[in-house]
Amino acid sequence: MDFLNPAILNLAYAAMGGLMMLAGGWIAYRLFLNVVGFNVRDELKAGNVAVGLAVMGIFIATGLGMGLVIGLSLN
Numbered sequence: 001m002d003f004l005n006p007a008i009l010n011l012a013y014a015a016m017g018g019l020m021m022l023a024g025g026w027i028a029y030r031l032f033l034n035v036v037g038f039n040v041r042d043e044l045k046a047g048n049v050a051v052g053l054a055v056m057g058i059f060i061a062t063g064l065g066m067g068l069v070i071g072l073s074l075n
Helices: 006-035 040-045 049-073
Strands: none
Touching: 006 049, 040 049
16 A cells, blocks of 8 residues: 555545444444433433433544544544
C-alpha cells in the first residue's frame, strides 16, 4: 500500500472508524433495550428522566469514541 497517499489512508481510516462507532452505538442501544424490561420510548414519553440520562450516556460515549477514532487517525 505504498502507492496510496497517507492523507487518503487517514481519511479512509477515519470514515471506517466512524462507521464502526455508529454501528457500535446502535448495538449498545439495542442491547440496552433488550436488557431493561420496559419500552424506552414509552418511558421517555412519560417523562422518566433516568431513562433519558442512560440513553444520553450511550450516545455521548459513542460520540467520544468517534471523536477519538477520527482524532487519532488524522495525526
